[in-house]
Amino acid sequence: MSIARSASKKAKPAKSASSRSESRKAWWNRYLASLKYGLHVMTHPFDGFWDLIHEKRGTLAAAHTFLILFLLTRVMKLMLTSFQFISAPTQYINVFEEMGSLALPFIILCLANWAMTTLFDGKGRFKDIYMAMCYALVPYILIQLPMIFVSNMLTFEEGSFYSVLLSVSVIWCVFLVFIGLMEVHDYGPGKTFIFLIVTVLGAAVIIFLILVFFSLLGDAASYFISMYREIIFRLN
Amino acid sequence: MKIMQRILAVLCGIVMLTAVSASQADDGFSTSYTYGYDYWEDVQESPDAYRVAAVIDNSTLGRENLENVLMNKAQSLYVRGNTLYVCDTANNRILEITRSKNNEFKLKRIIKEMTGTENNTFASPYDVFVDPAGNIYVADYDHQRVVMMDKNLKWIRDYTKPTDATFDQSQNFLPKKIVVDVAGRVYALCQNINKGLVKFEEDGFFSGFIGANTVSVSMADYIWKRYFQTKEQRAQTANFVPTEYENVYIDDDGFIYATTIVYSEGDLKWDKAKPIRRLNSLGADILIKNDKFPPIGDLQWVSGAESTGPSKMVDVTVLNDDMYVALDKIRGRLFGYDSQGVLLWAFGTKGNVDGAFTGAVSIEHMGHDLLVLDQQKNNITVFEPTEYSNTIFDAIETYLNGEYDRSAELWQDVLKMNANYPLAFRGIGRAVLRQNKYQEAMDWFKLAHDRENYGRAFKLYRKDWVEQNIWWIILIVAVLLIVPLVLGRVKRTKWEVVMHEHSKVRK
Numbered sequence: 218m219s220i221a222r223s224a225s226k227k228a229k230p231a232k233s234a235s236s237r238s239e240s241r242k243a244w245w246n247r248y249l250a251s252l253k254y255g256l257h258v259m260t261h262p263f264d265g266f267w268d269l270i271h272e273k274r275g276t277l278a279a280a281h282t283f284l285i286l287f288l289l290t291r292v293m294k295l296m297l298t299s300f301q302f303i304s305a306p307t308q309y310i311n312v313f314e315e316m317g318s319l320a321l322p323f324i325i326l327c328l329a330n331w332a333m334t335t336l337f338d339g340k341g342r343f344k345d346i347y348m349a350m351c352y353a354l355v356p357y358i359l360i361q362l363p364m365i366f367v368s369n370m371l372t373f374e375e376g377s378f379y380s381v382l383l384s385v386s387v388i389w390c391v392f393l394v395f396i397g398l399m400e401v402h403d404y405g406p407g408k409t410f411i412f413l414i415v416t417v418l419g420a421a422v423i424i425f426l427i428l429v430f431f432s433l434l435g436d437a438a439s440y441f442i443s444m445y446r447e448i449i450f451r452l453n
Numbered sequence: 454m455k456i457m458q459r460i461l462a463v464l465c466g467i468v469m470l471t472a473v474s475a476s477q478a479d480d481g482f483s484t485s486y487t488y489g490y491d492y493w494e495d496v497q498e499s500p501d502a503y504r505v506a507a508v509i510d511n512s513t514l515g516r517e518n519l520e521n522v523l524m525n526k527a528q529s530l531y532v533r534g535n536t537l538y539v540c541d542t543a544n545n546r547i548l549e550i551t552r553s554k555n556n557e558f559k560l561k562r563i564i565k566e567m568t569g570t571e572n573n574t575f576a577s578p579y580d581v582f583v584d585p586a587g588n589i590y591v592a593d594y595d596h597q598r599v600v601m602m603d604k605n606l607k608w609i610r611d612y613t614k615p616t617d618a619t620f621d622q623s624q625n626f627l628p629k630k631i632v633v634d635v636a637g638r639v640y641a642l643c644q645n646i647n648k649g650l651v652k653f654e655e656d657g658f659f660s661g662f663i664g665a666n667t668v669s670v671s672m673a674d675y676i677w678k679r680y681f682q683t684k685e686q687r688a689q690t691a692n693f694v695p696t697e698y699e700n701v702y703i704d705d706d707g708f709i710y711a712t713t714i715v716y717s718e719g720d721l722k723w724d725k726a727k728p729i730r731r732l733n734s735l736g737a738d739i740l741i742k743n744d745k746f747p748p749i750g751d752l753q754w755v756s757g758a759e760s761t762g763p764s765k766m767v768d769v770t771v772l773n774d775d776m777y778v779a780l781d782k783i784r785g786r787l788f789g790y791d792s793q794g795v796l797l798w799a800f801g802t803k804g805n806v807d808g809a810f811t812g813a814v815s816i817e818h819m820g821h822d823l824l825v826l827d828q829q830k831n832n833i834t835v836f837e838p839t840e841y842s843n844t845i846f847d848a849i850e851t852y853l854n855g856e857y858d859r860s861a862e863l864w865q866d867v868l869k870m871n872a873n874y875p876l877a878f879r880g881i882g883r884a885v886l887r888q889n890k891y892q893e894a895m896d897w898f899k900l901a902h903d904r905e906n907y908g909r910a911f912k913l914y915r916k917d918w919v920e921q922n923i924w925w926i927i928l929i930v931a932v933l934l935i936v937p938l939v940l941g942r943v944k945r946t947k948w949e950v951v952m953h954e955h956s957k958v959r960k
Contacts, residue, residue: 301904301911306493370915373908 251279255355262393266400269352270345277344280351284323287354288316290362299368302379322420323350329419330398334412339402349401353393360386486808487800489874492745492902494752497873502789502798502842503823505808507556509537510832514550518560524548524831529630530817530824533583536561537817537824539833540591545575547591552819556835564589569608572596580630590639592628599628599641599653612639615651615659626651632703640709642701649736650701650709664711664736666698700815704771708733712779714765721749721763728766729779742794745902750781750788751799760784760803768816770823774853776846778816778823785810787823789842791849795876798842808834821846841870848880857884875901886910891917 254274258265269275292312295305327350331343341349360382368379399409487502507513511523525543532538537558539548547564566573576595583589587604599612614626627644628651634640637655640663649665678687702710709732716726724747731740746752750764764781766788771777775792786801802809812829821843823836838846848863861884864877871877882897883906891914898907919926 300899300902301907304492304902372912372915373904 248276248278250274251276252282255279255283255352258352259355259359259389259393262396263400266349266352266397269349270341270401275348275352277348280348283351283354283358284320286358286362287351288319290358290365291319292316294361294365297365297369299371301371301373302368302376325420325423326350326416329423330412330416332423333415333419334398334402334404337412339404339412341398341401345401346398349397350394353390353397356389356393357386360389486802487798489796489798490746490752491873492875494746496753499798499871499873500841501839502800502845503787503836504839505834506822506837507558507835508807508832509550509558509835510830513558514548514560519548520563522546526828527826527831528814528828529580530815530826530833531581531583532817532819532824533585533587535819536583537819537833538581538583538589539826540578540581542577542579542594545578547575547578547581547589556837558835564606567600567602567606567608569602570611572611573608575600579628582631582633584633584637590631590633592631592641594627594629594644597626597628599631599639601639610657612641612653612657617659619648619661620651620659621646630698630701632701632709634703634707640701640703642698642711644697647697650698650711662736663734664698664709664730664732666713699766700768702769702771704731704775708739710769710771710777712766712769714767714782718763722746722752728764729769729777740794741792744793744795748779748788748790748794748796750779750786751784757784757803764788767814770816770818772818772821774849776849778818780813780816780825782813785813787816787825787836791876797845797876805830808836810834841867844870845876848877852880852883857887860884879903879906882906882910886913889913 251274254265254269258269258275292315295303295310295315296307296312324347327343327347331339331341331346333339334341334346364379364382364386371379395406395409395413398404398412399406402409402412404412487499488496489499491497511519516523522544524539524541527539528542529540530537531540535552537550537552539550541548545565549561549564550558551561552558565575575591575593577593578591579594580592581589582591588609589602589604589606591600591602593600597614600608601610601612602608614620616622620626624645628641629644630642632640638660639653640650641653643651646662647666649662652660652663654660697713697715698711699714700712704710711730711732713726713728713730716728720726721728724742726749727738727740727747728750729740729748730738733739740748742748750766754761754763760783762783764779764786765783766779767782768780769777776789776797778787778789780787781801784801785803786799788799789797791797801813803811805811810825810827810830812827813825814828815826817824817826821838825834825836826832827834844863844866848860848867851857851863852860861881864880864884867874867877868881878897878901882894882901882903885897886894886906886909891910894910895907895914898910
């Protein structure tokens with residue numbers, strides 16, 4: 218077994234340079250196609266999400282790209298939007314903290330959704346859920362990123378145009394999340410809705426467990442530290 | 454080892470001493486006595502806005518002059534011209550003090566009794582008011598009346614408990630604060646009356662209440678009380694009643710300013726508590742609030758030994774141009790606001806030195822000078838504006854008079870003294886905008902976090918920019934439209950040619 222594996226590993230570098238560049242090109246093409254597929258998902262959510270998972274039209278790489286773009290959009294929105302619309306205290310903002318405070322709940326919610334739905338015959342694997350959720354972020358990126366630029370050309374009185382488009386992007390995203398989960402798990406709308414609520418509760422439990430774990434870890438560490446101090450004290 | 458420790462201690466001491474002396478530098482620019490709040494609710498120290506010019510107390514007035522009875526629990530101040538009236542409440546008298554040049558305050562007379570009536574003395578006079586003709590009104594608390602006399606102390610009229618049915622006859626008439634408008638109508642703020650100010654016509658006829666506080670009940674409170682309490686519990690808990698005001702002041706335009714200190718803390722920043730109000734004749738609050746936060750005093754409630762929670766405004770006085778100064782009894786601070794409700798400065802503290810208070814109860818003004826009465830120290834502190842706040846006053850005044858360029862120059866002077874002053878940014882921005890320097894104005898408004906004015910400047914800037922670059926814009930749009938069209942055409946032609954070749958081959 219191990220021999221076979223090492224053999225296959227060795228076989229890879231043995232491939233010719235041209236075939237390697239060819240496979241890279243194929244990967245690249247598939248990646249670009251899956252990025253472009255985000256547009257299709259956005260406009261045809263029912264078919265789009267089904268094919269995304271079941272016809273393997275999406276790639277994890279594209280999903281990562283969307284998530285990163287989403288985080289970047291969020292941060293750029295805070296930093297670059299005209300101060301007439303967003304007055305973020307830029308002097309206090311930590312970019313990585315800001316990104317983390319979005320990415321972490323995102324991952325935890327995906328995890329909670331997977332943990333809950335997998336018990337109630339949800340068809341989606343964690344990878345599928347993550348991918349669908351990332352693809353659901355596409356309207357946010359596509360609308361909000363240009364709006365950062367547009368906001369700098371608008372005055373305060375013309376702000377309704379700006380705020381309407383922002384809310385459209387968010388509503389669109391929520392809609393896509395809903396449809397995405399429905400298609401990924403092959404649920405009906407009612408069940409999806411219930412599991413959205415259950416997911417939030419699950420996320421709360423996960424966060425609670427994380428907090429308990431770290432506080433216990435801290436207690437344990439301080440126990441051993443004080444024991445060490447006691448021993449040193451006695452020895453002296 | 455010990456020597457090392459000592460050396461260290463001495464070094465620490467030296468460092469601390471230098472630090473302390475640095476923070477108390479006498480240039481008046483770093484005493485941290487005066488401060489303001491920036492857009493992010495952070496405290497920003499500022500140069501001193503006011504300095505103590507004089508302190509009036511028993512010894513400066515002279516014990517003999519006071520007939521060897523020292524001021525005791527004085528409750529209120531009133532200023533008319535250069536004359537200061539002090540309600541020496543516990544001694545049942547009113548002190549009339551005149552101010553001469555060089556800040557000399559001399560006791561002119563002691564008002565203890567009047568002529569022309571049988572009940573000719575006062576019992577716990579809580580407030581005094583003097584109209585332009587010199588008639589004196591006294592809130593004679595324990596005699597349950599407001600008494601009016603002329604300047605020679607001849608009794609004119611008593612305003613007593615209304616016999617009207619709208620006035621709860623089981624209650625006593627206990628006037629604590631009074632104001633009188635130009636028409637001679639008397640407004641009395643009474644203890645235990647929560648329907649608003651008791652209003653008397655000039656002839657003493659009771660004509661109703663004005664400006665009642667609205668009852669504020671939260672939904673949760675209501676549901677709890679209505680559906681979850683037993684009858685006995687309900688009887689024991691307090692009723693939902695409007696609260697009384699704490700103090701009143703009438704400005705030159707006849708609007709009554711009122712302060713209240715009863716509210717829930719959470720309502721303050723959302724402008725639901727309204728600790729300072731400007732009442733119109735219908736009793737509605739018409740105070741202008743155009744800043745990010747309503748005028749509530751301190752935005753950060755740092756807890757001290759005796760001071761927790763938000764500021765509690767016990768009195769307010771209105772300067773010219775609708776600027777007003779409110780007095781906070783919790784931390785002994787004065788908050789100055791302009792007519793738009795923007796904080797000009799805040800200063801004051803608790804303590805026993807001059808310029809600090811232990812029991813501040815009343816504030817008045819003479820021009821731009823401020824007078825604060827302390828009921829525990831039994832003295833009156835007279836503050837005079839520094840160059841810094843004088844420049845601010847001048848800048849506001851010149852702007853209102855339409856001298857915009859002069860105003861901008863004055864704001865520049867303010868910025869030299871305090872580089873963290875949002876009003877100055879806005880003031881300069883306005884002047885620069887009037888000179889059609891849009892981009893510069895935008896920078897100033899951005900510093901001031903003034904969205905409306907920024908939008909105004911930006912709109913003009915954008916118009917200019919488009920007009921200047923219209924040909925470039927048309928060119929770029931044209932290129933963006935035409936290039937894809939042409940490219941598509943070329944591609945299509947190519948494809949057609951290729952297909953044509955194919956069909957030829959097939960044939």
